[in-house]
Amino acid sequence: MYTLYFSLPVEMDKEKFAKFAVDAKAILENSEVQIADESGQVLNGFVVTDDLINFNGYGSNSHEPCIIKRVDTESKYIKNGFVSNFCKTTEAKPYRNIVIRILNKLKEHFPEIQIFELH
Numbered sequence: 001m002y003t004l005y006f007s008l009p010v011e012m013d014k015e016k017f018a019k020f021a022v023d024a025k026a027i028l029e030n031s032e033v034q035i036a037d038e039s040g041q042v043l044n045g046f047v048v049t050d051d052l053i054n055f056n057g058y059g060s061n062s063h064e065p066c067i068i069k070r071v072d073t074e075s076k077y078i079k080n081g082f083v084s085n086f087c088k089t090t091e092a093k094p095y096r097n098i099v100i101r102i103l104n105k106l107k108e109h110f111p112e113i114q115i116f117e118l119h
Helices: 014-029 095-109
Strands: 002-009 052-057 066-069 082-089 114-118
Touching: 002 095, 014 052, 014 095, 052 095, 066 082, 066 095, 082 095, 095 114
Parallel strands: none
Antiparallel strands: 002 082, 002 114, 052 066
């Protein structure tokens, strides 16, 4: 099992996040991996808005959802203006590669974020 950790600003710029959302939607819609809603049960049920990205693999390819909020002031993991978040995946499930692509795209738009992986 792999855990992808990412540290995001408590509030990310609205315009930059909207541009990231466009890129994230393109990745999810054009994925070679079937992508679903948070539960992993509704094919193509992923959520992409100007304030939220929420998706999982589909069916047996699902694991933990990847949830990225533009504003997250209620997390119990806030320190120095950043929110710590994570998504558990496994190398055996190709959904992991989509999570990594989305996080890398997020880092392109927000270079200040931190991403690291533990296994």
